[in-house]
Amino acid sequence: MTAESDGRPAVTRRGALRAGGVAALAGLAGCTALPSAPGRAGSGSDDGPVAVASFFTFFDFGRQVADRTPLTVENLVPTGLHGHGWEPNASITRRIIEADAFVHVGEDFQPWADRAIETIKGDDVDTALVNARKGIDLVDLAATLDREEEGVGAQRGQDPHFWLDPRRAKRSVDNIADGFAALLPEHADTFRDNAAAYKADVLDRIDSDYEAIFDRAERDIVQLAAHNAFQYIGVRYGVRMRPLVTNLAASGDVKPVDIREAVTTIRENDIRYIANGVFESQRPAQQLVRETAVEAYFPVTPYAGVREEWVEENWGYEEIADNINMPTFEIVLGNESPREAAPSAGWLEQWRNFDPV
Missing domain, CATH: 3.40.50.1980 (Nitrogenase molybdenum iron protein domain)
Structure with a gap:
């Protein structure tokens, strides 16, 4: 000093x-x-x-x-x-x-x-x-x-x-x-x-669990009604992450061409479930549910924020991976039905076509 x-x-x-x-x-x-x-x-x-x-x-x-x-x-x-x-x-x-x-x-x-x-x-x-x-x-x-x-x-x-x-x-x-x-x-x-x-x-352990999820998937593409934050999952586990919002900003605008490309991806890959960001707008996901064969969207997060109940339960990276991202990837890859993948009672009710934070 x-x-x-x-x-x-x-x-x-x-x-x-x-x-x-x-x-x-x-x-x-x-x-x-x-x-x-x-x-x-x-x-x-x-x-x-x-x-x-x-x-x-x-x-x-x-x-x-x-x-x-x-x-x-x-x-x-x-x-x-x-x-x-x-x-x-x-x-x-x-x-x-x-x-x-x-x-x-x-x-x-x-x-x-x-x-x-x-x-x-x-x-x-x-x-x-x-x-x-x-x-x-x-x-x-x-x-x-x-x-x-x-x-x-x-x-x-x-x-x-x-x-x-x-x-x-x-x-x-x-x-x-x-x-x-x-x-x-x-x-x-x-x-x-x-x-x-x-x-x-x-x-x-998370790496091993993710690897098992993606290894047993017959589909190699995930449609996300979310921003471009999940490419490292795709690179690490050999799956195509298809973000609806193609830029890096979580608040990025969804353009008509983005919706058209997502509709094509959904049709060509017979996708019934998509993933959506917990802290992002739900409107694009809701539009895809209305206008395509998609039945529901489920939550993913790049561990960038927390909800009140997560704080109350002292959730960290591990708990969010186990209780949010992994069940959703099981569902959107077609490994398990939403009911089979749900990690707890009430999860499906809370997270199927969930409301914004």
Whole structure:
């Protein structure tokens, strides 16, 4: 830490915020309230070290890695919102600056996170940056990507949704463990032991279960009434993911040509069930149910957000895979009937042609 001319230690930006000072930061940090209380998990105390995450998936990975350590991990994305395309208010920047570490998804995916990182670097804030995407190979965007979307939300025409592949997700768990170990080296062994256990017990098991689902499918195409977020599932397990919204934005518009191509795909492949994003518009899926042989749509999610009941039940990446994505893939691939695939009583009633969040 540098020293000022009077010999007193310089006050870090984060320290000043914690002390309630530095009026010059008011325009950046603001005083608006969070739209919803973020998730918080860990065994640390309220005044202990805190890591904040820009995306639900990496909050969940982070809390698994931080188990049995003083580090608390927080999810910055409010409940009910999709983590990609959300623009937070200024209080989120303040929370990042106050934190000991910021877990993010790498460049060009969440513009607000990129701006926060620029602030941290430009103002010498002592918040440690943990890039969950470090060293991970990305795949090229699907050929169906709109040309005007090239480079928007992606890095040089590559798909940023790598965490849907459990094998790539394992590398991000290691990245988080390394970042936490650098922050709290006295707990490095615990962070890395937790990471190893989570990869072996959860991500390897999910990978095996997904592989079994796709291996026994006679159909090799999935029609999604959702945005272009699932290509890593297709690449990893050899299935064609056909998104209705061909760009990367969850709020992207559905064009008439998109509907026509989906109708053709449904007819040519005798598709009776399709998948739809939990946090996306239901109107295109409803249109396909009305105008094609599709009987129903069921939920999928790229682990980008959480519902209130998922928070109450403490669901993470594992529980969402088991209770949302896997049953739906069983159904839309034709492996099982909706009733056979339903993991619990009431699932079919809740999720068949489900209402928007």
